[in-house]
Amino acid sequence: MASDASDTDTPSRHTEVERKFAPAETAVSPSFDGLSAIARVERLPEQRLDAVYFDTPGQDLAAHRITLRRRTGGPDEGWHLKLPAGPDERTEVRLPLGEGSDVPAELRDVVLAIVRDRPLAPVARIETSRTVDMLYGHHGTAVAEFCDDRVTATRAADDEHLTWREWELELVGEQADTGEALLDRLANRLFDAGAEPAGHGSKLARVLARAEDDAPESVRDPVHRAVAEQVAEMLVWDRAVRADAWDSVHQLRVVTRKIRSLLRASEDSFGIEDDAWILEELKLLAGVLGVARDAEVLAEKYETALDELPPELVRGEVRERLVEGGKRRYQAGWRRSLTAMRSERYFRLLDGLEALVAAEPPEAPPGEEAEPLSVESSYAKVRKAAKKAKAVAADADVPAAERDEALHRIRKRAKQLRYTAAALGKAKVADRAKAIQSLLGDHQDSVVSRVHLLKEATAARDAGEDTFTYGVLFSREAEVAHRAEAQIAKALKDLRKAVKAAT
Structure with a gap:
C-alpha cells in the first residue's frame, strides 16, 4: 500500500481493498495452487492483535460505515x-500509537462533521489471533494477503463476549488499484473451501449487530430524498476539504448551495420560511467557502492562460501576482473554511439539516394545501429573470455591472430549476437548465476575473511593473463573456422546449 505521508506524526492514507468471509470452524485453509497469478505462498508468524474501537454514544461513525480503533x-x-x-474499498488513515488512549485530534478532525461535539469513547474490544499467508506474483512482489482470524470480541455496553472465525482477502501493492479480477479468482478458492460472504463489512459491525450494507429507509418524496442525498454528500465533501483534496472546497460549496436551493423551492414541504435560520446559515457557509473557491478558480484560470500565451506576451511579475498570489489566497481561504467547519455553529447547521430530513412533513392549515414543488413554477422564475435581463440589455443607459447582474440572476434561477427538475426526475429539463447555468457561470467567472485583473493591474502599475499582459488577459475574458451572451438566447429557447415537452 502506498502512503501519501512521510512524517510519522502526520496521518498517512492508504487504500485498502478487501473482502471478508465466514468459514466453518472446522474449515481447512484454501489452496491457491494452480492460479496463474500466484507464483508462491509464504506463511508468516502468527499475529496477536488487540484493538479498542471508539464511537459516539449514538454510534454515529458506525452508522456511516466508519471505524476508528487503537490497535496493538x-x-x-x-x-x-x-x-x-467503494464496495470492497476503504481509505485507511493511520497514526502511530503515541502516548495515552485518547483519540488523536488529527483523526477526530477527519470525521468532525459526523462526530461534531459528541464524545468518543470505547464501544468494543476485539482480540484476534491471525494466521497470514502472503501471496506473491511471478515478479516476486506480494499481490494479496489471506488472513485466517480467530476472533474474541467484547461489547462495552454489556460486556457480552462473542467468538467467531473469519477469513479476509486483501490486495496489496499495485493490485489494490487494478486487481478486482484477481480478488474474484482468489475469492472463488475460499468459496471452494466452504466459506460464505461474511455478511458484514467490518468486525465491529458484527459486534454491534449493525448491518452496514442495509439500504437506508426510503425517504417519503422526491424532494426530501434529494435533500437527504445532498446532506450525505455534504459529509463526504467535508472530509475531502479537511484533507485539502483538489476541487473539494468548490464541491462542498456546490452541495451547500444545492441544499439551500432545494429548501427554498419547497419551503412548505419542510415547514420553513424565507428567513429561516437554516437558509441563512447555508448562505453564510457558501460565502465562506467562496473565498477559497474563487481564488482556486482564478489561479488555475490564469496559470492556463499564461501558459497558452507566447512568451513575449508574458511580461513583468504577472505570474507571481495572479498565479502564486491566487494560491496564497486559496490557502488563506481554506484555513478560514476549516475554522468555520470546526465551529459549534457548523455543527448545529448539520444537526438542523439532519432533523429536516428526518422530520415528517408539516400538515397544512385547515382549508389550505401546501404548494407542490413543480418544474413549471421554477421555470416561471427563469422566464421572469430572462425577460428582465432582456429589458436591461436594451437600455443603453444601464451600467454594464447591472447588465451582468441581470444575467447572473438568470443563472441562479436556472440552477434552482436544474435541482428541482433533477429531484422530480425531469432529466431533459435538468440538462437544459444545467447548460444555461454553465454558460452563465463562465460569464460570471469572466466578470469576477476582469474585476480582479483591474485590481492587480493597478497594484502592478503603482509598483512600476509592466502591465501589458493584464490587458491581454482582460481582452480574453471579455471575449468569454461576449460568447456567453451570444449563446444565451438559444439556450433559453432549448430550455423552453424541454419544459414544454416535460409538462
Whole structure:
C-alpha cells in the first residue's frame, strides 16, 4: 500500500481493498495452487492483535460505515480510521500509537462533521489471533494477503463476549488499484473451501449487530430524498476539504448551495420560511467557502492562460501576482473554511439539516394545501429573470455591472430549476437548465476575473511593473463573456422546449 505521508506524526492514507468471509470452524485453509497469478505462498508468524474501537454514544461513525480503533500488535499497530470508498474499498488513515488512549485530534478532525461535539469513547474490544499467508506474483512482489482470524470480541455496553472465525482477502501493492479480477479468482478458492460472504463489512459491525450494507429507509418524496442525498454528500465533501483534496472546497460549496436551493423551492414541504435560520446559515457557509473557491478558480484560470500565451506576451511579475498570489489566497481561504467547519455553529447547521430530513412533513392549515414543488413554477422564475435581463440589455443607459447582474440572476434561477427538475426526475429539463447555468457561470467567472485583473493591474502599475499582459488577459475574458451572451438566447429557447415537452 502506498502512503501519501512521510512524517510519522502526520496521518498517512492508504487504500485498502478487501473482502471478508465466514468459514466453518472446522474449515481447512484454501489452496491457491494452480492460479496463474500466484507464483508462491509464504506463511508468516502468527499475529496477536488487540484493538479498542471508539464511537459516539449514538454510534454515529458506525452508522456511516466508519471505524476508528487503537490497535496493538501486528506490523501496522497504531490508530486506524477506516472510511468507505467503494464496495470492497476503504481509505485507511493511520497514526502511530503515541502516548495515552485518547483519540488523536488529527483523526477526530477527519470525521468532525459526523462526530461534531459528541464524545468518543470505547464501544468494543476485539482480540484476534491471525494466521497470514502472503501471496506473491511471478515478479516476486506480494499481490494479496489471506488472513485466517480467530476472533474474541467484547461489547462495552454489556460486556457480552462473542467468538467467531473469519477469513479476509486483501490486495496489496499495485493490485489494490487494478486487481478486482484477481480478488474474484482468489475469492472463488475460499468459496471452494466452504466459506460464505461474511455478511458484514467490518468486525465491529458484527459486534454491534449493525448491518452496514442495509439500504437506508426510503425517504417519503422526491424532494426530501434529494435533500437527504445532498446532506450525505455534504459529509463526504467535508472530509475531502479537511484533507485539502483538489476541487473539494468548490464541491462542498456546490452541495451547500444545492441544499439551500432545494429548501427554498419547497419551503412548505419542510415547514420553513424565507428567513429561516437554516437558509441563512447555508448562505453564510457558501460565502465562506467562496473565498477559497474563487481564488482556486482564478489561479488555475490564469496559470492556463499564461501558459497558452507566447512568451513575449508574458511580461513583468504577472505570474507571481495572479498565479502564486491566487494560491496564497486559496490557502488563506481554506484555513478560514476549516475554522468555520470546526465551529459549534457548523455543527448545529448539520444537526438542523439532519432533523429536516428526518422530520415528517408539516400538515397544512385547515382549508389550505401546501404548494407542490413543480418544474413549471421554477421555470416561471427563469422566464421572469430572462425577460428582465432582456429589458436591461436594451437600455443603453444601464451600467454594464447591472447588465451582468441581470444575467447572473438568470443563472441562479436556472440552477434552482436544474435541482428541482433533477429531484422530480425531469432529466431533459435538468440538462437544459444545467447548460444555461454553465454558460452563465463562465460569464460570471469572466466578470469576477476582469474585476480582479483591474485590481492587480493597478497594484502592478503603482509598483512600476509592466502591465501589458493584464490587458491581454482582460481582452480574453471579455471575449468569454461576449460568447456567453451570444449563446444565451438559444439556450433559453432549448430550455423552453424541454419544459414544454416535460409538462
